[in-house]
Amino acid sequence: MLKLFSLILILAAANVFADELQPSPSQTLMKMQQAMDLLNYHGTVAFLRNGKLNTLKYSHASIEGQNQERLITLNSPMHEVIRDADKVSCFFESTSRVVVDHRPSARSFLMDLPERMDGIEEYYDLAFSGEEQVALLTARVLDIKPKDAFRYARRIWVEKQQFLPLKIEVYDQNNKTIEQVVFTEMILEKSLPLVDVNASFPGREIQHIHDRMPMPFDQAGFELTQVPGGFNPQFYIQLNMSDADQPVEHLLLSDGFSSVSVYLEQKNEKMALGASSSGTVNSFSRLVDDYLLTVMGEVPPAAVKLIAEGVRLRSD
Amino acid sequence: MIEELNQKISQLIDNDLDKEEALVLLKKMKQDPVLQAKLSRYETIGHAIKSDVFLSVDCDFAARVNQAIHKEPVYLLPKRKSVFNPNIRLSALAASVALLAVLVSQGFLSYSSSESLNKPSLLIASNTESEPLNSLAQASRPVIPSDRPLETKAGTVHSSVSRFAEYLQAHNSTRYIDGGFERQPYARIVSYSQE
Amino acid sequence: MKNKTGNSEELYQDLVLRVQQGDKSAYDLLVIKYQHKIIQLVNRYVKDQSEAQDVAQETFIKAYRALANFRGDSAFYTWLYRIAINTAKNYLVARTRRGSDSELDIDDEEQVHNINELKGLDTPEQMLLNDEIIETIRSAIEKLPEEMRIAITLREFEGMSYEEIAEAMDCPVGTVRSRIFRAREAIDSKLNPLLG
Numbered sequence: 001m002l003k004l005f006s007l008i009l010i011l012a013a014a015n016v017f018a019d020e021l022q023p024s025p026s027q028t029l030m031k032m033q034q035a036m037d038l039l040n041y042h043g044t045v046a047f048l049r050n051g052k053l054n055t056l057k058y059s060h061a062s063i064e065g066q067n068q069e070r071l072i073t074l075n076s077p078m079h080e081v082i083r084d085a086d087k088v089s090c091f092f093e094s095t096s097r098v099v100v101d102h103r104p105s106a107r108s109f110l111m112d113l114p115e116r117m118d119g120i121e122e123y124y125d126l127a128f129s130g131e132e133q134v135a136l137l138t139a140r141v142l143d144i145k146p147k148d149a150f151r152y153a154r155r156i157w158v159e160k161q162q163f164l165p166l167k168i169e170v171y172d173q174n175n176k177t178i179e180q181v182v183f184t185e186m187i188l189e190k191s192l193p194l195v196d197v198n199a200s201f202p203g204r205e206i207q208h209i210h211d212r213m214p215m216p217f218d219q220a221g222f223e224l225t226q227v228p229g230g231f232n233p234q235f236y237i238q239l240n241m242s243d244a245d246q247p248v249e250h251l252l253l254s255d256g257f258s259s260v261s262v263y264l265e266q267k268n269e270k271m272a273l274g275a276s277s278s279g280t281v282n283s284f285s286r287l288v289d290d291y292l293l294t295v296m297g298e299v300p301p302a303a304v305k306l307i308a309e310g311v312r313l314r315s316d
Numbered sequence: 317m318i319e320e321l322n323q324k325i326s327q328l329i330d331n332d333l334d335k336e337e338a339l340v341l342l343k344k345m346k347q348d349p350v351l352q353a354k355l356s357r358y359e360t361i362g363h364a365i366k367s368d369v370f371l372s373v374d375c376d377f378a379a380r381v382n383q384a385i386h387k388e389p390v391y392l393l394p395k396r397k398s399v400f401n402p403n404i405r406l407s408a409l410a411a412s413v414a415l416l417a418v419l420v421s422q423g424f425l426s427y428s429s430s431e432s433l434n435k436p437s438l439l440i441a442s443n444t445e446s447e448p449l450n451s452l453a454q455a456s457r458p459v460i461p462s463d464r465p466l467e468t469k470a471g472t473v474h475s476s477v478s479r480f481a482e483y484l485q486a487h488n489s490t491r492y493i494d495g496g497f498e499r500q501p502y503a504r505i506v507s508y509s510q511e
Numbered sequence: 512m513k514n515k516t517g518n519s520e521e522l523y524q525d526l527v528l529r530v531q532q533g534d535k536s537a538y539d540l541l542v543i544k545y546q547h548k549i550i551q552l553v554n555r556y557v558k559d560q561s562e563a564q565d566v567a568q569e570t571f572i573k574a575y576r577a578l579a580n581f582r583g584d585s586a587f588y589t590w591l592y593r594i595a596i597n598t599a600k601n602y603l604v605a606r607t608r609r610g611s612d613s614e615l616d617i618d619d620e621e622q623v624h625n626i627n628e629l630k631g632l633d634t635p636e637q638m639l640l641n642d643e644i645i646e647t648i649r650s651a652i653e654k655l656p657e658e659m660r661i662a663i664t665l666r667e668f669e670g671m672s673y674e675e676i677a678e679a680m681d682c683p684v685g686t687v688r689s690r691i692f693r694a695r696e697a698i699d700s701k702l703n704p705l706l707g
Contacts, residue, residue: 038576064590065573065597086604115605191580214607241482250486261487271479278484294480296487326692328544330666331519332673338522342540352543354699357706359547361648361698365667370644372706373550377564381542381571385535388575 025126025142030117031163032156036108038062041164043135043186044074045110049179050279058109058183061192068194069109082195083109089197098206100197102213110181111156111168114256123147123230123255132157134166135183144257150228150303151258152178162188170280173300178280213237220251222264222293226310228303230255241265253297253307260297260307268292275301284308325355329362349375523587530578542571545588549595556599566602570595644705651698662687663694 023031042059057072069083078093089100107113114120125145132141139157146153153175157167166186170179198206214235231253238247248265271292273285283296284304288311295308324341327333333341345351356373363371374380523544529537549570554563574594581590652660658680665671665679673691677684 034576038573040580062577064577065570065594065601085601086607239486241479241486243479252487259487261483263483263486268479276480278480281484281487283480283483294483296483322696323688323692326695327688330673330691332688333519335518335522335525338519339540342543345543346536346539355543356547357699357702358695359551361695361702362667363547363551364645364648365652365664368645369554370641371551371554371560371563373547374564377546377550377568378539378542381546381568382539384568384572385538385542385575388535388572 025128026117026121028128028140028142028158028163029113029120029126029144029156032158032165033113033117035163036060036110036113036165037067039162039164040189040192041186042189042192044184046182046184047180048177048182055184059192060108061194063191063194066194070195071109081109082197084197087197091201096204098197098201098204099209100206101209110165112254112257112259119230120256123151123228124257129155131160134159135185137166137186139166148228149173149300150306151255151299154257159186164188170298172280179298217251220264220314221249221291222251222262222288222311222313224251224253224262224307224310225312227253227307228255231260231307234259244268258297258299260295260299260304262307262311263294263296264288264291264311266291275305277301288313321351322354325351326358329355329358346378352378520586524583527578527581527583527587530575531581538575541587545591546571548588549591552592552595553599556596556603562602566599567595569602570598573598644702647701647705648698651701652694655694655697658682659690659694659697662690663698666691 040061042057045056045058047054047056055074057070057074059070061068061070067085071081071083073079080091080093082089082091087100087102089098091098107115120126123146125143125147127143127145129141129143132139134157138160140160142156142158144154144156152173153171155169155171156165158164159166164186165181167182168180169177172178214237217233217236220236232255234252234254236249236251239250241248244265246266248263251262253260253262267287267290271285271294273287275282275284277283280298281296282299282301282304283294284301284307285292285294286308287293291313293308293311295304295311297304321341321344324333324337325345328338328341341351345355353375356375359373360371363369523541526537526541530541546567550563550567553566553570554560557563557566570591574591577594581587652663655663661680662676665676666673671679673684673687676687676691680687
């Protein structure tokens with residue numbers, strides 16, 4: 001009897017212990033970020049964005065600190081996109097054309113994640129809301145809720161053992177799903193090879209694009225006087241756009257999960273001023289002296305308006 | 317005794333200690349910052365001789381790494397079993413069988429870890445016959461949906477092939493996933509390269 | 512030397528296995544052994560010495576996390592070395608995204624090395640300290656007895672093994688070992704007071 005009682009006590013303690021050993025929401029997010037960086041995995045992913053569904057083959061390879069993502073379309077126009085730390089390469093099947101864009105790229109095709117997790121809870125509440133099966137794998141459901149009106153909520157289904165994201169949803173302020181990424185299958189491998197884009201196309205024309213090299217932030221012709229907390233500059237470039245005599249300035253901001261672009265160019269009569277939206281992207285345009293300013297991003301209208309209204313031209 | 321230890325540190329740098337001696341010394345050094353400092357200075361001397369640069373290493377560098385590592389999970393051997401066990405894998409694949417049927421019918425080589433993945437997969441598959449596709453490379457200007465209404469708060473609708481769409485492409489081009497490949501991020505890039 | 516090198520390598524492979532079996536303290540020993548080499552390597556890519564230590568720290572953490580995938584195909588240090596280079600390059604790319612060093616070609620080691628020479632010593636105080644220390648080391652080497660000077664130079668500058676130096680200097684390996692140690696001690700006795 002005593003033995004049985006002891007056994008019950010031990011099992012109960014183990015249960016409590018097991019719960020306590022589960023990582024917290026912020027630890028889970030960190031583990032997920034690490035898993036996305038370090039593990040080798042591939043599968044089929046469906047992206048739902050702006051009401052359109054795209055299904056692609058996805059893979060992530062990691063060897064000795066070097067990462068590479070690959071996406072292959074399953075529908076026309078067929079192409080493959082390969083993301084390395086410092087460039088994104090695209091191979092078009094129909095023309096056998098290869099374009100290598102030396103550009104600052106996001107860390108992952110799947111979702112934006114903060115570089116550092118500390119500080120994220122200043123702007124988001126993180127909490128678990130249960131467990132579900134995704135692609136026949138058990139996942140903990142992690143809710144990421146904004147603390148203000150300047151960003152959208154997210155939910156990530158994080159696989160319980162390897163901490164890879166199986167499903168990601170983004171919701172607008174009416175709790176409507178505006179973006180979804182979901183793996184229909186995911187396979188973990190011990191290793192996956194890296195593609196050397198330069199070596200993979202002997203004899204084929206490779207176009208290298210270097211016109212999106214980032215420049216120091218202080219070279220921007222404008223400054224931001226009001227930005228929702230947590231949004232930090234990611235890069236600043238100058239782009240050539242159609243019908244523009246001068247380059248268009250482009251500054252990208254991000255709070256880790258959402259990104260916002262700020263564009264400044266010579267006054268352009270074609271652009272409508274004020275607030276507008278296209279699918280999940282909201283924007284706000286206004287004139288600043290002789291310049292047209294537009295702020296856009298997958299953030300609530302209040303966020304783009306706030307940023308736009310705080311833009312000032314640099315006096316120097 | 318100290319001189320003997322210092323000599324061993326000198327040999328450690330040059331991989332001149334046998335296994336046991338090296339292990340004992342490293343364990344001693346872990347407990348003794350004075351010995352670690354000696355190692356650090358010997359290494360500094362070597363680096364200075366090679367490069368004419370004085371490179372100092374914080375005396376608590378190893379301790380900082382130690383602290384960071386101790387927050388990491390512990391490894392357990394044998395290698396962790398893949399939770400994606402074959403039965404579950406097959407079941408998950410079965411859930412995508414409609415997709416696979418489409419791939420097979422298009423003659424597209426299945427993306428599989430058994431294939432050589434050192435090249436882009438589409439390159440491997442490019443020998444298969446496929447339906448004629450719109451050539452992205454032939455676009456001389458951004459291929460963006462035409463006449464897509466743009467709503468404004470004022471209720472005015474403007475047609476697109478517009479600056480807004482170009483902004484959108486530049487904004488979205490960091491992700492490359494944008495649903496609807498009518499908004500071909502690379503179409504714009506290709507068109508620039510043709511200018 | 513060949514046997515002893517083999518034994519040293521065996522130790523580090525053993526330590527890796529111990530880490531893979533759950534012994535974190537074994538990793539501490541690997542850090543102690545390789546920290547300087549990794550920081551020196553990373554410093555060739557990264558502008559600032561303290562940033563180099565941050566990147567080196569990240570290297571060791573990444574290597575720890577990736578140890579499950581280390582199959583011993585190469586020596587541990589060779590594998591660690593490659594992680595360090597990739598981590599340093601990623602760091603430079605991230606820094607380039609913020610708009611600094613945009614002209615830097617991260618694959619051009621020569622360029623990186625030269626810029627490091629120019630930029631790694633930012634403040635006048637750092638430059639003075641560097642000059643003083645280098646001068647102290649040079650002067651200490653010049654004052655060494657010839658056989659010690661030759662031994663330490665062949666070891667550090669030419670990277671020769673003890674056996675190779677013994678052959679070059681026509682003396683036993685034990686003598687080489689002793690000369691190198693005494694050379695280091697003599698230089699250290701001048702260097703240590705400067706470092707406080």
